[in-house]
Amino acid sequence: MVGVGSGGSLLVLVITAFCFFSSLVAFEVTYDNRAIKIDGERKIILSGSIHYPRSTPEMWPSLIKKSKDGGLNAIETYVFWSSHEPQRRQYDFSGNLDLIRFLRNIQEQGLYAILRLGPFVCAEWNFGGLPVWLGNMPGVRFRTQNDVYTNEMKNFTTLIVDMIKRENLLASQGGPIILTQIENEYGLVSSSYGDEAKSYVNWSISLAKSFNVSVPWVMCQEWDAPEVLDTCNGWYCDQFYPKNPDAPKVWTENWTGWFNEWGGANPLRTAEDLAFAVARFFQYGGTLNNYYMYHGGTNFGRTAGGPYIATTYDYNSPLDEYGNPNQPKWGHLKQLHLVLQSIEKILTYGEVRNINYGNMMSATIYDLNGKRACFFGNANETNDRTITFEGKKYHVPAWSVSVLPDCQAEVYNTARVNTQTSVMVKHSRDSDEAPLKWTWRREYLEFLKGHPSNKRSEYFRDATSATQLMEQKLVTNDSSDYLWYMTSVDIDGNDPVWGKEEVTLQVRTEGHILHVFVNGRHMGSHRAKIRSYRFVFERSVKLQHGKNTIALLSATVGLPNAGAYYETIKQGIVGPVMLIGTNNQAKDLSTNKWVYKVGLHGEAAELFRDDAPGHHNWLSENLPINRSFVWYKTTFKSPSGQDPVVLDLLGLGKGAAWVNGHHIGRYWPSYLAPEDGCSSTCDYRGKYNPNKCLSNCGKSSQRWYHVPRSFLRDEGNSLVLFEEFGGNPTLASVQTVTVGKACGNAYEGNTLELLCQGGRVISEVKFASFGDPKGNCESFETGSCESPNSLSVVENLLVLHRFIMLIYKCKWQACVGKESCSIDVSEETFGPSGCHGSIKRLAVEAIC
Ligand code: GAL
Numbered sequence: 027m028v029g030v031g032s033g034g035s036l037l038v039l040v041i042t043a044f045c046f047f048s049s050l051v052a053f054e055v056t057y058d059n060r061a062i063k064i065d066g067e068r069k070i071i072l073s074g075s076i077h078y079p080r081s082t083p084e085m086w087p088s089l090i091k092k093s094k095d096g097g098l099n100a101i102e103t104y105v106f107w108s109s110h111e112p113q114r115r116q117y118d119f120s121g122n123l124d125l126i127r128f129l130r131n132i133q134e135q136g137l138y139a140i141l142r143l144g145p146f147v148c149a150e151w152n153f154g155g156l157p158v159w160l161g162n163m164p165g166v167r168f169r170t171q172n173d174v175y176t177n178e179m180k181n182f183t184t185l186i187v188d189m190i191k192r193e194n195l196l197a198s199q200g201g202p203i204i205l206t207q208i209e210n211e212y213g214l215v216s217s218s219y220g221d222e223a224k225s226y227v228n229w230s231i232s233l234a235k236s237f238n239v240s241v242p243w244v245m246c247q248e249w250d251a252p253e254v255l256d257t258c259n260g261w262y263c264d265q266f267y268p269k270n271p272d273a274p275k276v277w278t279e280n281w282t283g284w285f286n287e288w289g290g291a292n293p294l295r296t297a298e299d300l301a302f303a304v305a306r307f308f309q310y311g312g313t314l315n316n317y318y319m320y321h322g323g324t325n326f327g328r329t330a331g332g333p334y335i336a337t338t339y340d341y342n343s344p345l346d347e348y349g350n351p352n353q354p355k356w357g358h359l360k361q362l363h364l365v366l367q368s369i370e371k372i373l374t375y376g377e378v379r380n381i382n383y384g385n386m387m388s389a390t391i392y393d394l395n396g397k398r399a400c401f402f403g404n405a406n407e408t409n410d411r412t413i414t415f416e417g418k419k420y421h422v423p424a425w426s427v428s429v430l431p432d433c434q435a436e437v438y439n440t441a442r443v444n445t446q447t448s449v450m451v452k453h454s455r456d457s458d459e460a461p462l463k464w465t466w467r468r469e470y471l472e473f474l475k476g477h478p479s480n481k482r483s484e485y486f487r488d489a490t491s492a493t494q495l496m497e498q499k500l501v502t503n504d505s506s507d508y509l510w511y512m513t514s515v516d517i518d519g520n521d522p523v524w525g526k527e528e529v530t531l532q533v534r535t536e537g538h539i540l541h542v543f544v545n546g547r548h549m550g551s552h553r554a555k556i557r558s559y560r561f562v563f564e565r566s567v568k569l570q571h572g573k574n575t576i577a578l579l580s581a582t583v584g585l586p587n588a589g590a591y592y593e594t595i596k597q598g599i600v601g602p603v604m605l606i607g608t609n610n611q612a613k614d615l616s617t618n619k620w621v622y623k624v625g626l627h628g629e630a631a632e633l634f635r636d637d638a639p640g641h642h643n644w645l646s647e648n649l650p651i652n653r654s655f656v657w658y659k660t661t662f663k664s665p666s667g668q669d670p671v672v673l674d675l676l677g678l679g680k681g682a683a684w685v686n687g688h689h690i691g692r693y694w695p696s697y698l699a700p701e702d703g704c705s706s707t708c709d710y711r712g713k714y715n716p717n718k719c720l721s722n723c724g725k726s727s728q729r730w731y732h733v734p735r736s737f738l739r740d741e742g743n744s745l746v747l748f749e750e751f752g753g754n755p756t757l758a759s760v761q762t763v764t765v766g767k768a769c770g771n772a773y774e775g776n777t778l779e780l781l782c783q784g785g786r787v788i789s790e791v792k793f794a795s796f797g798d799p800k801g802n803c804e805s806f807e808t809g810s811c812e813s814p815n816s817l818s819v820v821e822n823l824l825v826l827h828r829f830i831m832l833i834y835k836c837k838w839q840a841c842v843g844k845e846s847c848s849i850d851v852s853e854e855t856f857g858p859s860g861c862h863g864s865i866k867r868l869a870v871e872a873i874c
Contacts, residue, residue, distance in 0.1 A: 060313060062314055074320025076102075082737075083736075085349055104210075138197075150330065205255075213247045235253075252270045259281075282317050283295040292722040310390070328692070333538050369392070377393050424711050453669075459663060464660045464756065470627035474575060504582075509622065513620045515615065530605070531603075534603070537597065539554070654752045664738040672763055675731060680750050681750045772867060774851050780870065787842075788847070790872070791821045796819075811859055813860075822840045
C-alpha cells in the first residue's frame with residue numbers, strides 16, 4: 027500500500043513506472059541497402075552470440091554486462107528446441123532454459139536481441155537442436171516439405187513466438203528483439219533435397235510471415251529467398267553481398283575461433299585477425315556484425331552435439347568459457363567497436379569512394395557532407411605498405427586495416443594490439459583443505475551372468491526385445507548415451523565348428539564406443555577415432571557348452587548436428603554380429619533374439635543425486651583405480667572468492683560428472699589431441715582456418731570442466747563421477763581460474779591498462795621495456811633501444827613521477843601492489859628511449 031504521506035515511496039513508484047513504460051516504447055525496425063533502421067535511422071549493430079543454456083541464469087547479467095562493456099549493442103541467441111521439448115508436448119523453460127528471463131536480462135541492460143528460432147540450429151548442439159523423438163516419428167524427414175516435420179516445426183515455433191509476444195519482447199512491442207531468424211544455413215543443404223527444398227523454403231517463409239512479428243526475418247546462408255534477409259556466416263564476410271540489392275550487408279556468424287572436439291587440439295583465432303575481418307567488413311559496407319560466439323560457454327549434461335563435440339564450448343570467444351574476458355581479444359575488439367560507433371552516421375549515410383593501391387592495398391573513404399572517415403586496408407599476407415594519402419604517409423602492416431575517423435589520424439589498426447594479454451592460471455583449493463576423500467560403487471553388472479531374458483532385476487523392468495539389431499536412437503530416444511544389446515547362444519559341444527570353445531566374436535557398429543562382455547566377463551572395449559565412427563570390433567572369445575550370454579554395451583558421444591539427412595545417420599550396433607569358428611564358418615547372430623536395456627543401472631538409480639536411495643551403499647575401502655564401470659563420489663568445500671570453479675579431471679578416463687546433482691557434462695581427459703599439428707608461433711597474417719595456430723597437441727583435449735558457482739554451496743558439495751574406461755580419481759581436484767599474468771603490449775600514444783582478477787594484486791613486474799621490445803607475452807626481450815626507466819616506472823613511480831602525478835592529479839599509477847593500473851605510453855612517462863624512426867611500444871609482463 028502506498029500511503030499519501032510516504033512521498034519517498036511514491037517517488038520510487040513513479041520512477042519505476044516511468045522506467046517500465048519507457049522500456050515498453052515500441053520502435054520500428056526496417057532496413058534498406060545500407061543498414062538495419064531503427065525508427066527510420068540507420069544503425070551499426072555490433073552483436074554477440076551467447077547461448078543461454080550454455081551458462082546459468084546467475085551468469086547471464088554479468089555476461090551481458092561484459093558484452094556491453096566490450097562495446098556491443100546486441101546479443102544473439104538460437105532457441106534450443108530439443109531442450110525445451112524433451113518429450114513431445116512436454117516443455118521445459120526452467121533454470122538455464124528460461125529464454126524469457128534471458129531476453130529480459132538483455133532488455134534490462136538496454137541491448138537489442140537477435141532471436142534465431144531455427145528450429146534447426148546446428149550449433150554443435152545434440153542432434154542440431156531437433157528433438158530425437160521427432161527423428162523417431164514414423165515417416166519423418168527433417169528440414170523438408172514433410173508433414174510430420176513441418177507440423178512439429180510449426181507447433182514449436184508458434185509456441186515460442188506466442189511466448190515472446192505475450193511477454194512484449196518484440197521491438198514493435200517495446201521489447202529488445204530487432205531481428206528474427208527462421209531455419210539455419212539452408213542454402214548449404216538445399217541441393218540435396220531437390221525440388222522440395224524450394225517449397226520448404228517458401229513454406230518456412232510463409233510460416234515466419236504468418237507470425238506477424240513486425241521485425242525483419244533472416245535466413246542466413248540461404249541465397250534463394252529474396253523476401254527475407256540473406257546473410258553471411260564465416261570467418262570473413264567482406265566480399266559477401268546479399269542477392270537482394272535492397273538489403274544491407276549482414277554477418278550473422280563471425281566465427282571468433284572454433285569449437286573443441288574429443289581427440290582434437292585447442293583452436294586459437296588471434297585478436298588481430300578477428301579485428302581485421304571485422305574492420306574489413308565495415309570497410310566494405312557491412313553494418314551488422316554478430317560474433318559467433320561472444321561467449322561460447324559449456325555443453326552441460328548431454329547437450330554436446332557430434333559426434334565428439336567436447337563439453338567445453340569456449341570457442342576461443344572474447345569471453346572465455348567461464349565468463350572472463352579473453353584478453354587481448356575482448357579489449358582489442360572493444361576499441362574497434364568504440365571507433366566504429368563513433369563514425370556510425372558517416373558509415374551508414376556517407377558516400378563511398380575506393381582507391382585501389384594495388385597488391386591488395388585499398389583505401390575506402392566515407393563522406394557525409396564533408397565529414398569523412400577512412401579505412402586503409404592491406405590484405406596482403408606478407409607485405410607491410412606505406413601509402414600516401416592526401417599528401418601524408420601512412421604505414422599499414424600486412425593483413426591489417428587502419429581506421430581514421432577523420433581521414434587524417436589513425437586511431438586504430440587491427441594489427442597493433444594495445445590491450446593486455448592475460449595468461450590464465452588454475453589455482454588448487456585453499457591450502458587448509460584435506461585432499462578429496464573418495465567413496466565408490468561398481469556399476470551393477472550382475473545381470474550379465476544370467477540369461478538375458480531372465481529379468482531378475484528391477485532394472486530390467488522396462489527392457490524390450492526384438493529379433494533384430496536395432497538402431498540405437500530408436501530404442502533409447504536418446505534418454506541415455508548407453509544401450510545394452512544382449513543375446514544368448516547355445517553351443518553344442520559335439521559340433522565340429524562350435525565345439526572348439528575358442529571362436530572369434532565380430533561386432534560391426536556405427537559407433538561410438540563399444541564394451542563387450544561374454545558370460546559376464548569383460549572381453550574388451552573400443553572407441554571410434556574422431557571423424558571415423560564406424561568400426562568392427564573383433565576378439566577371440568571363449569564360449570562354454572550350453573548357454574552363453576553376449577552383452578554389448580554401446581555408447582554414443584553426441585549425436586550428429588549438421589548436414590543433409592543427418593537424422594538418418596545410424597547409431598549403435600547395426601550388425602552384423604558374428605561368431606566365426608574354425609574353417610571360417612560363421613554364425614550370424616544379427617537375427618537372434620536381442621534384449622535391449624536403455625541406460626546404466628546407476629543412471630536409473632540416480633546415483634548422482636544427493637538424496638538417491640541406497641546412498642549408504644558407497645564403499646570407502648579399497649578404492650579401485652583404473653577400473654572401468656565404477657561410480658566415484660566425494661564431497662568438497664566451495665573454493666573461497668569469486669573466481670570461476672573448475673574440476674581438473676586429468677587422470678580420469680571417460681565418463682560423466684555431476685556436482686550437487688547438476689550434470690556438468692561428459693568428461694574424457696584420456697583422449698589426447700594428436701601429437702602434431704600445433705605450432706609454437708602463430709602468425710595472425712593470412713586466412714584463418716581451424717587447423718591454424720592450434721595448441722595443446724599431445725595433451726588432453728579437455729582437462730578442466732566448468733562448475734558454475736551457482737551449482738555450489740559453501741560446504742558439503744557432492745561430486746559424482748561415472749568412470750567408463752578406468753581412471754584415478756585421487757588425481758582429480760577442484761580449482762579456480764584466474765589471471766596469473768597480465769602482459770601489456772601498447773604502442774606510443776595509447777594507455778596501457780593492466781588488470782588482475784578476483785581481488786589479486788600485481789606482486790611483481792617481471793619485464794618492462796619502453797622502446798622496441800621483441801617477442802610475445804612470457805618471452806619478451808629488450809630490443810635495440812629502450813628507456814632505462816622502463817621497469818622502475820611500471821613497478822613503482824619514480825619520485826619525480828609521483829610529484830607530477832600529485833600536481834596534475836594524473837590517473838596513471840604504478841602497478842606493484844595494485845589490482846589494476848594504467849600507464850600512458852609516452853616519453854613523458856618513461857623518459858627518452860633513444861629509439862629513432864619506428865613507433866615505440868611498451869611491453870610489460872606483470873605477475874598477479
Ligand atoms: C555454422 C552454424 C552454427 C555453428 C557453426 C560452427 O555453420 O550455423 O550453428 O554450427 O557453423 O560453429
